[in-house]
Amino acid sequence: MNLLLLEDADFVGEDRVRLSGRRLKHLHEVHRAEAGDRLRVGRLGGLMGEGRLMALDAEHAELQVSLDQAPPAKLPLTLVLALPRPKMLKRVLQTVSAMGVPRLVLVNSYRVEKSFWQTPFLEAEAIREQLILGLEQARDTVLPDVSIEKRFKPFVEDRLPALATGTLGLIGHPGDYPACPRAVQEPVTLAIGPEGGWIPYEVDLLRQAAGLQPVQLGERILRVETAVPALLARLF
Amino acid sequence: MNLLLLEDADFVGEDRVRLSGRRLKHLHEVHRAEAGDRLRVGRLGGLMGEGRLMALDAEHAELQVSLDQAPPAKLPLTLVLALPRPKMLKRVLQTVSAMGVPRLVLVNSYRVEKSFWQTPFLEAEAIREQLILGLEQARDTVLPDVSIEKRFKPFVEDRLPALATGTLGLIGHPGDYPACPRAVQEPVTLAIGPEGGWIPYEVDLLRQAAGLQPVQLGERILRVETAVPALLARLF
Structure with a gap:
């Protein structure tokens, strides 16, 4: 917690x-904080x-705060991500939040196991918890917007085109394709597939319906x- | 396992x-492989x-193999990494192996908790297991060379200078420093600190003794x- x-x-x-x-527990156990300490x-x-830190005991901590700095800028990015397996989902949500992705869409794909959609980590409160950990890690205050699209085709045909309009639309996909561009100056829409990758039908639909x-x-x-x-660090 | x-x-x-x-278990449970299947x-x-796959039962799998492709190139990199906490160490070893780092040095740092050095995940067999998972993930066959340096100062003063000679020597460190370069063409020696970062003494020694x-x-x-x-994808 930075x-x-x-x-x-x-x-x-x-x-x-x-x-x-x-947070109190963290102050005690990790920061080993004492009254008088200054914290970000x-x-x-x-x-x-x-x-x-004005006062601190086993029950509560009390702080006097002075807030005058803007949080760091977000990346100009909409990230469309095939739903990862639950344990990985938790870490990816933290990473997305820490790296400053403002908008994440978790989407179905042929190679997403159906059971992944049953995980309690997809509940709003659980998602928020991981995003908060990412903000605390990276020193940011603004939660990313996360939406969940359990049906690939209607999302890509009906909603993705509007999200991708005016952006550089990319699909992260191994194969005989151009190398991912570096240091782009424009907003990006980036679709990253599941373990095993998008199937050809999905790549085609992302291309044809949304121009990725x-x-x-x-x-x-x-x-x-x-x-x-890796993709975000290369793109921005 | 790709x-x-x-x-x-x-x-x-x-x-x-x-x-x-x-690997047999994986063939059965994940690949749901059958005799006649072709595998990478x-x-x-x-x-x-x-x-x-010539034959497959609960005890053994037998394959006829034809090997004629070189593994992918490694990155021109020596990565010096402050020892991460044990759970993260496992994942980082997989990542290092998957991304093609040929040489990793796990080093002590002031902010590495002493207990981290006690983990069984530092035993040679445990390190190898994680590296193998990374190779299987990324489709590579060549194990990175991992060395362990429990004393920061003698490593940086006596051995790092020779490792870093003729390379671009970098310290990944938040602060008022130049941005990490992109798409470098030369070999790199990169030192990444622990959670909480290198302390100033360590940054100074990495600079002065080894030119990072x-x-x-x-x-x-x-x-x-x-x-x-993120650093590897930006550098290479």
Whole structure:
């Protein structure tokens, strides 16, 4: 936790917050914080700054905060991701949030196992928990927008074209395709497939309905949780 | 497992292998393989090609293999990594192997918790197991060379200079430093710190003793397992 993230409900005064639960535990066990310590803080959806720990015991921590810095810029990106397996989903949500992806669409694909859709990690509260961990890691305050599309075809035909309009539309896909571009200056829509990749029908639909073009990162097949940071670091 | 990796001990004839254990289980449970199936195979440290499944039962699989393709090129990189926490170490070893890092040095740092050095995941057999998973993921046959340096200063002063000679020496380090270069053409020595980063003394020693220069990836603080693929994808 490189940033102590504050929610509206934590505020007991204009510049005063009171914490308990996970963040209090973290202050005690990881930061080994004491009254008087100064910590980086941020208000969820708002500014970042400094908090001074006024009091701390087993039940609560109280901080006086001063918030005056804007959070870091987001990437100009919509990421369309075939739903990863549950354990990987958790880590990918943290990565997406930490790297500054503002919009994530989790979508079905032929090679997504049906059971993945049953995971409790897809519940809104569980998704939010992982996104918050990513913000705390990277020092950001603004939650990405995550949407879930359980049907590939209607999403790609009916909603993706509007999302992709005016962007560079790319499909991360191993094969005989152009290399993924570097340091692009324009907004990007990037579709990353499941373990095993998109099937040809899906690549065709992403191309034809939404104008996305396949690009590759070399002959090595990467896990989704590796491909995501690799593609984003190369693109931006 | 995108490549069935064969070891010398698997060969029962010049082009004939016999498998049991983990890989047999994977053939049954994930590939749902049947006699006659063709699979991508590679010989550890050697060539890649195709295997035809001649027989398969609960005890063994037998394949006839034809090996004629070189494995993919490695990155021109020596990666010096502060020892991550054990769970992350496992994933990072897979990533390093999958992305084609030929040489990894796991090193101590002030912010590496002492307990991390006690993990059984640092035993040679455990490291090898994770590296193999990375090779199977990415379709490569050549194990990276992993060395362990439990003392930072003697490593950086006595051995790192020779490793870094003739390479672009970089320290991945958040802060007011030049941006990490892109698409470099020369060999690189890259040092990535622990969670919390290198301490100033360590950065100074990496600079002065071995000529490495700090570079940054932006103001977001990334977990080590995200920073590794992000830095590699940007550099190469």
